[in-house]
Amino acid sequence: MFGFYKTTVGKKIVVASTGVVLFLFVLGHMAGNLKAFMGFNAASGRYKLDEYGEFLRTMGHEVMGNYTALWIVRVVLLLCLLLHLITIVQLQYQKQRARPIGYAKREYDCATYAARSMFLGGLLLLIFIVYHLLHLTTGTLHFRGFEEGAVYSNVVTAFNQPLIVAGYLVAMLILSMHLFHGVWSMFQTLGLDTPQRNKLLRTIAAAASVIIGLGFASVPIAVASGFLNLGQG
Amino acid sequence: MKIKLHIWRQKNSSDKGGFVRYEMNDVSPDMSFLEMIDVLNEQLEAKGEEPVGFEHDCREGICGACSMVINGRAHGPQALTTACQLHMRKFKDGEDIWVEPWRARAFPVVKDLIVDRGAFDRIIQAGGYISVRSGSAPEANSILVPKPAADSAMDAASCIGCGACVAACPNGSAMLFTAAKVSHLALLPQGQPERMLRVQKMIEAMDREMFGPCTNYGECQEACPKGISISFISMLNRDYLKSSLVQIKKGAEKVQAQ
Numbered sequence: 001m002f003g004f005y006k007t008t009v010g011k012k013i014v015v016a017s018t019g020v021v022l023f024l025f026v027l028g029h030m031a032g033n034l035k036a037f038m039g040f041n042a043a044s045g046r047y048k049l050d051e052y053g054e055f056l057r058t059m060g061h062e063v064m065g066n067y068t069a070l071w072i073v074r075v076v077l078l079l080c081l082l083l084h085l086i087t088i089v090q091l092q093y094q095k096q097r098a099r100p101i102g103y104a105k106r107e108y109d110c111a112t113y114a115a116r117s118m119f120l121g122g123l124l125l126l127i128f129i130v131y132h133l134l135h136l137t138t139g140t141l142h143f144r145g146f147e148e149g150a151v152y153s154n155v156v157t158a159f160n161q162p163l164i165v166a167g168y169l170v171a172m173l174i175l176s177m178h179l180f181h182g183v184w185s186m187f188q189t190l191g192l193d194t195p196q197r198n199k200l201l202r203t204i205a206a207a208a209s210v211i212i213g214l215g216f217a218s219v220p221i222a223v224a225s226g227f228l229n230l231g232q233g
Numbered sequence: 234m235k236i237k238l239h240i241w242r243q244k245n246s247s248d249k250g251g252f253v254r255y256e257m258n259d260v261s262p263d264m265s266f267l268e269m270i271d272v273l274n275e276q277l278e279a280k281g282e283e284p285v286g287f288e289h290d291c292r293e294g295i296c297g298a299c300s301m302v303i304n305g306r307a308h309g310p311q312a313l314t315t316a317c318q319l320h321m322r323k324f325k326d327g328e329d330i331w332v333e334p335w336r337a338r339a340f341p342v343v344k345d346l347i348v349d350r351g352a353f354d355r356i357i358q359a360g361g362y363i364s365v366r367s368g369s370a371p372e373a374n375s376i377l378v379p380k381p382a383a384d385s386a387m388d389a390a391s392c393i394g395c396g397a398c399v400a401a402c403p404n405g406s407a408m409l410f411t412a413a414k415v416s417h418l419a420l421l422p423q424g425q426p427e428r429m430l431r432v433q434k435m436i437e438a439m440d441r442e443m444f445g446p447c448t449n450y451g452e453c454q455e456a457c458p459k460g461i462s463i464s465f466i467s468m469l470n471r472d473y474l475k476s477s478l479v480q481i482k483k484g485a486e487k488v489q490a491q
Contacts, residue, residue, distance in 0.1 A: 004477045007436050008406075008446035013474055091446045098338050098405035098445030104239075104252065105331040107305035109455035111403060118448065185449040188463070191471025195464045 008094060014087045016189035018080040019182055025077055026175070027208070030215040032056075036155060036228060037218075047152035054149065085126065092119055114177040115185075121178045128171040135164075156230050159223035168220045176213030183208050234260050234326040238273070240285055241333045243342050250342065252331070262322035266309060267292060267299060269321055286345035294318040294458065297395030301346045302333045307397035307456040315395060315458045335400040339407070339442040352442035353394050356411055359438030360418070360431045382420050389417035391459040401456030404445035409453040411439045412469035413461050419472055429476035436473055 004010040038048035060069030108116075131141065136154060139146030144157040159165050183205035187193055193201055222228040235258050243250030257276075260269055267289050274284035290296040299316040303309035309319045324330060332346065340348040378386075390413070398409035415432050418424030424431075447466060454463045 003480070007440050007473075009408075009436050009470060009473045010477065012446060012448075013470065091448075094443075095404040095406075095445040095448075098443060099336050100338055101336055103302060103305060103333055103336055104241075105302075105305035105333070108403075108450075109306070109401075109452060111450035111452050115448065115450050116403065181449070188449045188467050189470055191467050191469075191474055193464050193467035195462055198464060 008091065011087045011091055012189045015084055015091070016186045018084040018087075019186045020190075021077070021080040022084060023179065023183060023186070023208075026179075026212055026216075030212050033219050034215060036152060037222070049152040049155070050150060053151040081129075085122075088119065088122065112181065115181040118178065118181055121174045124174050125171070125178060128174070132171075153230055155219065156223050156228060159220040162224065165220045165224045169217055172213050172216045175216070176209045179209035179212060180205060234262055234321065234324075236260055236269075236321075236324060236327070237329045239329065239331045240345070242285070242345055243334075245344055246341050260321050262320065264321045265292070265317055266303065266319045266321065267317045286343075286347050288347050289317060292317040295393060297393030297458075300335050300340075300348055300350070300396050300400065302331075302335065302400055304331055307335070307400040308395075308458055312455070313458055313460050315393075318458075335396050337396075337399050337405040337444065339405070339444050340396060340399065348396070350394070350396050352444070353396065353407070353410060355442060356407065356435055356438045357394075357414055359434045360414060361427055361434070376422050378421060386417045386420035389413040389420065389461065389465050392417075392457075392461055393459060395458060397456040397458060398453035398461075399444060401452045402445065402447075403450055403452060404448055406447045406453075407439050407442070407444035408447035408466050408469065409457060409461060409463065411435055412463075412465040415472065416465045416468050419468070428472065429479050432469065432472040432476050433480070436469075 005014065032052060035049045035052045040046075041048050041051060044051065057070055058066050114121075134140040135142055136158060139148070139154065142154065142158060144160075146154055146157075159168075184202050187201040187205070219228070235256070238255040238257065239252045240255060241250060242253045255273055257269070257273060260272070264272070267287070270285055270287060277284050288298040288300060290298040292299075294315045294317060297315065299308070301308070301316050303316065303319070308314055308316045309323070311319050311323055334340075334342050334346045335348045335350075337348075339352040340350055343349050392410060392413035394410065396410070399405055399407050402408075415435055418431065419428050449463070449466075451463055454461065
């Protein structure tokens with residue numbers, strides 16, 4: 001069964017399928033972030049974003065207790081990320097090996113910058129993910145009165161710092177580029193591309209990268225511009 | 234017209250090689266690129282120098298022998314063209330032209346611009362062949378082939394095995410070549426019996442030759458003198474995925490039978 005993983009095509013299918021999981025996660029994460037714009041729930045006296053955070057921590061608690069479902073999702077995501085990364089490092093090695101002597105002159109007809117920077121972009125995203133977890137999940141690198149569970153105020157205090165906003169925006173640009181080529185590549189590698197469907201698949205990839213990039217960027221921008229603030233509470 | 238050539242010269246596979254500059258002052262714009270090198274070689278021979286080694290055969294764009302990267306593009310700047318069908322009018326007067334061999338570990342340089350494309354032959358052989366006489370061709374209408382399948386198979390079969398896809402790929406991948414060879418059989422009824430086995434064997438052979446992995450840049454499709462679409466790579470991926478599932482299922486059945 002693991003003979004499948006030995007070939008380059010098998011490895012690419014692993015990268016694409018873990019990519020699907022990671023893509024669905026960023027899509028869901030982006031949509032969840034938009035809860036920040038839904039403001040304050042007067043009935044419960046809490047921000048809607050905080051309630052959403054609590055929902056994520058307690059989902060499935062009727063069956064398996066708090067945090068269990070959340071940790072299952074986290075472990076699955078971590079495994080996908082590791083598999084995605086390890087496989088790509090192996091493929092990158094095979095790529096380097098395939099052309100020991102390069103060209104003196106090299107022109108590209110259609111290989112986009114996004115496509116050519118997938119490996120570097122991916123590594124930068126990995127660094128960002130580690131930082132982001134320490135910043136807004138554990139609060140270790142928050143430094144502005146991080147409070148477990150107070151998602152909305154943590155976000156607002158975090159993004160009141162222009163340098164951090166700039167850093168996040170750069171990271172989202174890199175993510176957008178990664179998805180621009182990654183999503184299309186995912187369709188192609190999983191064998192879904194046909195001449196009739198090619199344009200549609202490329203459009204979906206471009207649209208997904210723009211929507212996810214802008215969706216993520218909207219929260220730090222809204223905080224930095226003062227549109228989202230702690231006044232409502 | 235005048236041109237300044239920078240041609241990769243390499244005595245043999247163990248020589249390090251390097252670019253040599255040649256100035257040509259009387260090039261006709263109507264010459265093909267290979268005819269221009271012919272003229273250069275006549276001049277070199279007249280001076281008692283070693284002529285530039287390059288591969289060529291049909292000179293009408295169907296044999297795929299004239300492998301060379303011209304100014305950073307496989308077979309030069311014109312789309313859907315091999316180097317023999319490229320004319321000097323596509324270049325500017327006084328232009329610097331860089332000519333290099335295909336660069337891939339699987340295509341070792343034999344001499345100057347000549348590379349050994351035997352790796353492609355071994356991929357094709359891995360797909361299976363028959364070495365005894367199998368009788369005369371059967372009646373053409375005895376196996377019906379839907380027109381769209383025949384057309385698509387013909388698109389894939391138009392591959393001339395020139396290696397431009399590998400040369401143009403930033404990863405040095407042979408996926409477009411392998412996809413074309415797998416697909417032209419996979420699309421036809423005659424190719425069905427060994428379809429699942431063939432895709433596995435040809436991909437294994439491709440990896441054995443140490444071609445790089447495909448990352449869907451699409452450069453191969455632009456470089457292909459026959460315009461073969463990367464949708465065939467998608468088809469190859471699909472067949473590979475299917476055949477792997479078939480193998481896993483068969484493996485499970487074996488375990489159950491025991």
